[in-house]
Amino acid sequence: MLTADRLTKRHGPRTAVDGLSFTVAPGRVTGFLGPNGAGKTTTMRMFLDLVRPTSGRALVDGRRYGELAWPAREVGALLEAGSAHPGRTGRAHLRAKAHVCGLPRIRVEEVLDEVGLTAAAGRRVGGYSLGMRQRLGVADALLADPGVLLFDEPVNGLDLDGVRWMRELTRRLADQGRTVLVSSHLMSEVEQVADHLLVVGRGRLVADAPVQELIGAWSHAHVVVHSPRPGPLRQCLERAAGTDARVRVETSGDGALRVFGLSPERVGDLAHEAGTPVHGLWSQRASLEQAYLELTENSVEHEARTPEEVHA
Numbered sequence: 001m002l003t004a005d006r007l008t009k010r011h012g013p014r015t016a017v018d019g020l021s022f023t024v025a026p027g028r029v030t031g032f033l034g035p036n037g038a039g040k041t042t043t044m045r046m047f048l049d050l051v052r053p054t055s056g057r058a059l060v061d062g063r064r065y066g067e068l069a070w071p072a073r074e075v076g077a078l079l080e081a082g083s084a085h086p087g088r089t090g091r092a093h094l095r096a097k098a099h100v101c102g103l104p105r106i107r108v109e110e111v112l113d114e115v116g117l118t119a120a121a122g123r124r125v126g127g128y129s130l131g132m133r134q135r136l137g138v139a140d141a142l143l144a145d146p147g148v149l150l151f152d153e154p155v156n157g158l159d160l161d162g163v164r165w166m167r168e169l170t171r172r173l174a175d176q177g178r179t180v181l182v183s184s185h186l187m188s189e190v191e192q193v194a195d196h197l198l199v200v201g202r203g204r205l206v207a208d209a210p211v212q213e214l215i216g217a218w219s220h221a222h223v224v225v226h227s228p229r230p231g232p233l234r235q236c237l238e239r240a241a242g243t244d245a246r247v248r249v250e251t252s253g254d255g256a257l258r259v260f261g262l263s264p265e266r267v268g269d270l271a272h273e274a275g276t277p278v279h280g281l282w283s284q285r286a287s288l289e290q291a292y293l294e295l296t297e298n299s300v301e302h303e304a305r306t307p308e309e310v311h312a
């Protein structure tokens, strides 16, 4: 379990992390989502005592990292590819860490096998591809079999096979009952692997909810209607909406009308009643990615909100 309690980090006048409070529960993958510069890396580093909070607390199983009896056995992290010395072999890098942690050498072979690096373990890290370095970073994180894992942008630079492998691995680790926090700046990426999402923008928490709940609340449908006479059609739709605040009509760049709060059937019937020709009419779902971009773009003005509040 990870707990951020009013966690704040300032660099001079710049606030990187601004009063974040959340918990990350075991047994599920929690996506830590936000655009570049939102404060994800800084937050993760505060859990590992690599960055000292200006105020607030970052706790691993209720304690600060520095207070953990066996930190490496309690929390593992993949922060950036390339932290291993380029002149060392992958195996030597892991053996050195195993030695420090008091682990048997056989454990090194186990994790090498788990991340698919056994064949390359005797080669120098300097010659590894980015994907191989990511795998070595994961092996390093898993070496002491920790219950808590922090992965910062783990799929950056990976090819399709590597991305799939990383997804399956994070799922497996969560299914084993571990606490898994995975950061990304892409909704499309975390959406596929996370059970729960923490969304940050400009250092502040803007959403904290299960992925399914966010999909339900953010992917609002609307009707797109093309007419050679959009003006009269718009007037007729707005008249029919009356005082119903859920109904909204917008004109998009290509002249089509976007109608929120009415079914496609109702829009078709209203156009027919008004005698306006319709050249196209369909129902469309706004993507979760789009909703996320809108939410984080304006995040500086917002407090953390539930999905219902986001679209209220």
Ligand SMILES: Nc1ncnc2c1ncn2[C@@H]1O[C@H](COP(=O)(O)OP(=O)(O)OP(=O)(O)O)[C@@H](O)[C@H]1O
Binding pocket: 011, 014, 015, 016, 017, 034, 035, 036, 037, 038, 039, 040, 041, 042, 043, 185
């Ligand atoms: N040591 C530092 N000194 C000054 N500013 C910093 C420092 N570390 C981070 N920042 C700033 O704090 C903000 C948050 O950075 P952080 O790296 O945590 O964001 P991020 O969400 O991980 O983004 P990215 O995906 O780009 O790494 C950014 O504006 C960054 O420039």
